[in-house]
Amino acid sequence: MSEIRGGRAARTAGPVHIVGAGLLGASVGLGLRELGVDVTLEDLSPTTVALAADYGAGRVRDASDPEPALVVVATPPDVTADAVEAALARFTESTVTDVASVKLAPYETLRARGLDLTRYVGSHPMAGRERGGAIMARADLFTARPWIICRDGETPAASLAVVEAVALDLGASPLEMTPEDHDRAVGVVSHLPQIVSSLLAGRLLAAPDPAVGLAGQGLRDTTRIASSDPELWVQILTANRGPVVELLDGVHADLESLIAALRDVDAPGAKRAIAGFLADGNRGVARIPGKHGSSERFVRLTVLVDDQPGELGRLLTELGELGVNMEDLRLEHSPGAQIGFAEIAVLPEVVEDARRDLTERGWRTL
Numbered sequence: 001m002s003e004i005r006g007g008r009a010a011r012t013a014g015p016v017h018i019v020g021a022g023l024l025g026a027s028v029g030l031g032l033r034e035l036g037v038d039v040t041l042e043d044l045s046p047t048t049v050a051l052a053a054d055y056g057a058g059r060v061r062d063a064s065d066p067e068p069a070l071v072v073v074a075t076p077p078d079v080t081a082d083a084v085e086a087a088l089a090r091f092t093e094s095t096v097t098d099v100a101s102v103k104l105a106p107y108e109t110l111r112a113r114g115l116d117l118t119r120y121v122g123s124h125p126m127a128g129r130e131r132g133g134a135i136m137a138r139a140d141l142f143t144a145r146p147w148i149i150c151r152d153g154e155t156p157a158a159s160l161a162v163v164e165a166v167a168l169d170l171g172a173s174p175l176e177m178t179p180e181d182h183d184r185a186v187g188v189v190s191h192l193p194q195i196v197s198s199l200l201a202g203r204l205l206a207a208p209d210p211a212v213g214l215a216g217q218g219l220r221d222t223t224r225i226a227s228s229d230p231e232l233w234v235q236i237l238t239a240n241r242g243p244v245v246e247l248l249d250g251v252h253a254d255l256e257s258l259i260a261a262l263r264d265v266d267a268p269g270a271k272r273a274i275a276g277f278l279a280d281g282n283r284g285v286a287r288i289p290g291k292h293g294s295s296e297r298f299v300r301l302t303v304l305v306d307d308q309p310g311e312l313g314r315l316l317t318e319l320g321e322l323g324v325n326m327e328d329l330r331l332e333h334s335p336g337a338q339i340g341f342a343e344i345a346v347l348p349e350v351v352e353d354a355r356r357d358l359t360e361r362g363w364r365t366l
């Protein structure tokens with residue numbers, strides 16, 4: 001434990017040098033700076049470095065600075081291998097990690113160049129936002145999120161420990177995977193959802209305005225990540241095309257079966273086939289770990305909140321008065337809409353009482 005601030009001790013011994021001071025890089029910087037770790041920043045864009053420094057993510061490195069203990073490469077995936085190679089050459093003692101969303105492609109590129117990768121430890125925090133840039137950075141981006149670490153057999157324990165320490169300092173849960181297992185896993189939990197969400201949202205382009213105006217919570221939930229950055233995602237999807245194409249082949253086959261069943265709903269077995277897809281979805285969604293480890297520990301109650309100043313504050317105060325222990329809160333609000341949706345997660349045993357009490361106080365619930 002090297003440095004202390006705000007009651008929390010940093011496991012990370014700086015300096016930490018960040019290459020690429022956008023969303024991920026500046027978020028790592030902000031989180032480590034909060035713990036008092038010395039962080040230096042670098043980016044192709046001088047404006048991005050200045051912005052990230054202004055927000056408090058670190059400072060510009062100067063010639064008198066010692067070698068960093070750790071270099072975090074947070075550049076777009078297609079230049080990650082180049083930036084890792086450059087960092088390994090420039091800093092001859094530092095551990096170098098990267099946070100790219102794909103792990104096999106940069107690793108294979110580096111291996112193919114015949115480099116000594118002893119000091120390189122690929123990693124990937126499973127946390128992000130729809131938009132990139134230093135301006136979107138947050139110190140708490142990684143809180144309670146998995147942080148995958150891909151070492152190979154050669155990685156010394158000390159290098160691994162440096163990357164683990166950063167993940168833990170930022171509130172993440174480090175776990176180890178091979179680059180192959182990582183790419184397969186994120187294919188299904190991150191890349192396929194992105195594609196499905198984008199395809200779904202793309203269908204809205206042909207829908208008339210009055211139809212889109214009817215959009216409810218289901219559409220909002222399933223299209224949130226459709227606002228993601230196309231440039232970043234072209235890189236991610238092309239780099240992980242093997243697992244992604246395999247997953248899409250599965251979706252394609254399912255879609256064909258579903259379409260066939262819906263085309264001829266009176267055919268023997270058609271309704272059972274349709275029910276099967278929906279039931280599989282039920283079983284799949286139940287496997288997604290919730291904030292507290294299981295999606296089934298909490299249930300969600302949606303409360304309609306008028307678009308007036310202070311309404312959300314009033315709801316939170318009244319929940320407190322009613323003794324409702326809120327485990328999580330999500331807000332949905334469309335620009336121009338007269339109403340917002342506050343989705344609160346509560347223990348199943350209190351949901352019906354909470355609904356009744358809120359209704360008695362004049363709140364509308366879904």
Ligand SMILES: NC(=O)C1=CN([C@@H]2O[C@H](COP(=O)(O)OP(=O)(O)OC[C@H]3O[C@@H](n4cnc5c(N)ncnc54)[C@H](O)[C@@H]3O)[C@@H](O)[C@H]2O)C=CC1
Nearest residue numbers: 020022023024043044074075076077100101128129132133
């Ligand atoms: N955006 C997200 O939700 C997540 C992104 N990642 C990964 O993090 C990495 C960074 O993504 P973001 O922070 O979202 O992107 P970003 O666009 O916000 O930041 C990337 C920064 O890298 C800089 N850059 C580009 N080439 C460079 C080079 N050769 N040397 C120095 N700086 C360079 C750019 O100027 C930019 O400021 C990507 O590899 C991405 O796959 C990982 C988890 C989540």
Ligand SMILES: O=C(O)C(=O)Cc1ccc(O)cc1
Nearest residue numbers: 101125126127128129190225
């Ligand atoms: O918004 C979400 O739910 C995400 O999962 C964001 C995200 C995007 C890209 C990554 O490589 C990791 C996480």
